[in-house]
Amino acid sequence: MKLRIPALLAVLVVALTGCGEGETQSSSAVASAKSSPTATHRAIVPNLVGKTYLEAESELEKLDYRARIVDSEGIPWQRETVPDEGVLTISTSPAAGSFSGNEYVDVRVNTTEKDFLAGAKARTAAAEVADAEAKIATRYTYTCGGVGRSREYKTFKDVWVGINYKDGGTACTIKILGISPSSKTDLLPTELKLVDTVAAKGVTILNPGSTLERIMNLCAKLDSAYTNQATTVERQAEAEVALTICPDAPHAPALRSTVSNPRIVDGTWTVGQTMEPGTWKTNPGVKGCYWSRNSGGGDIIANDFVDFAPDGVTVLVSAGEGFKSSNCGTWSKLG
Numbered sequence: 532m533k534l535r536i537p538a539l540l541a542v543l544v545v546a547l548t549g550c551g552e553g554e555t556q557s558s559s560a561v562a563s564a565k566s567s568p569t570a571t572h573r574a575i576v577p578n579l580v581g582k583t584y585l586e587a588e589s590e591l592e593k594l595d596y597r598a599r600i601v602d603s604e605g606i607p608w609q610r611e612t613v614p615d616e617g618v619l620t621i622s623t624s625p626a627a628g629s630f631s632g633n634e635y636v637d638v639r640v641n642t643t644e645k646d647f648l649a650g651a652k653a654r655t656a657a658a659e660v661a662d663a664e665a666k667i668a669t670r671y672t673y674t675c676g677g678v679g680r681s682r683e684y685k686t687f688k689d690v691w692v693g694i695n696y697k698d699g700g701t702a703c704t705i706k707i708l709g710i711s712p713s714s715k716t717d718l719l720p721t722e723l724k725l726v727d728t729v730a731a732k733g734v735t736i737l738n739p740g741s742t743l744e745r746i747m748n749l750c751a752k753l754d755s756a757y758t759n760q761a762t763t764v765e766r767q768a769e770a771e772v773a774l775t776i777c778p779d780a781p782h783a784p785a786l787r788s789t790v791s792n793p794r795i796v797d798g799t800w801t802v803g804q805t806m807e808p809g810t811w812k813t814n815p816g817v818k819g820c821y822w823s824r825n826s827g828g829g830d831i832i833a834n835d836f837v838d839f840a841p842d843g844v845t846v847l848v849s850a851g852e853g854f855k856s857s858n859c860g861t862w863s864k865l866g
Contacts, residue, residue, distance in 0.1 A: 574630060575628060575629070576596070576626065576627055576629055576630060576636055577590055578627035579591075579638065580622060580627070581619065581620065582619070582620050583616050583618060583619055584619070584640050586620075587620045587638050588638070591636050595634070596634060596635065596636045597634050597635050599636070599637050600618075600640060601637050601640070602643040602644065603639055603640070603641065603643070606644075609644065612644055612648065614647065617647075618640045618642060618647060619640060620638055620639070620640060620641075621641050622639045623636055623637065623638055624636070624639070659720070660720075660721060670708050671686065671747065672685065672705070672706045672707075672709070673685070673686075673689070673704070673751050674705075675693065675695035675702075675703040675751070675752060676695035677698075682695055687747065687750040687751035687777060687780070690703060691751075691780065691781055696752055700754075700755060701754050702752050703748060705744050705751070712740035712741065712743050713738055718739060718740065722743050725743060725746055725772055725775075726739045728775075729746070729769055732764070733764055733768070734765045746769050746772055746773050746776075747773075749773035749786060750773050753782050758788070758794075759794075759796070759860065760861075761794055761795050761798075762793040766789060767790055767793070770786045770789040771790045773786055774790070788863075792863050793807055793863075793864045794861050794862065794864070795856070796856070796860070796861055797859055797860070798855075798856065799854070800854045800856075801854075802853070803850035806854055807864055808848060808850045809847070810864070810865045811846050811847075812844065812845045812846075812863055812865055813843040813860055813862055813863075814860055814861055816839075816840070816841055816843070817839070817843060818840075818858075819836075819837075819838065819858050820844055820857070820858055820859035820860075821857045821859070822834060822835060822844065822846055822859055823854070823855045824848055824854055825853035827851050832852065837859075844859065846862075
């Protein structure tokens, strides 16, 4: 009996050891099963409709799913395209409340990749324009008024309500970030666009900064002699462009008159070239005014010396004629 007990104990030890190994293997198998990918994901797909794609992607990642973005027709987006907050989820496949047979969930969105990229480009362009306009609002300094009354303003609208607006005299002096516009070579795209618009109307641009300065000054304040100066193609173009950025200026009627009602001053003019055909009239109250219409060969067609005209002098000229004015002041085209 003493010999059999150790043998029996050995058998029991072997049996118990075998059982322990079986349990260890079973636990390892379970752990391995939990840690390795399964053929079917058992996480329920949540309701993501109305969320941005970025939000939907984040929620799916928390459930160990990988999101795939597709458009409303099921066409996949390229992975290098990054959607923004405007791209919204309209459905998922599989649908909310079910689970996927693999690691992927297709997230259908409210726009195609092509439309998104076009819209993103437009939004970027609009943001650039807005940024440029914001910079314009802070980069100008308008100095207006004579000695002892000089004031600085940040915008042309500030000039309109300032003490210098109605004091006559000359236009304001403008600087861009402390530098005269004529010396600026790094104009913003929005500023260059104004200059290019003037050029497109047949004006030769010698200095873009100087052209810009005149445009901005037309919005701020007019020189007291502005309405009595001859209208050139350049002056008309600059006035027209100025009206696009300050149509509500108190002096906008004078700018519109420059565009639609050309003016000439005393001198010799060729009708159809330097002077438009039509009816022209002087300012009221002219005195000692002499004018003449001439044929192409220089012969006088009609002329007159006006001692005094309280209502002004009116003359009709035709293309091909020459026109001469002396001491008549400013003529404005009617109609």
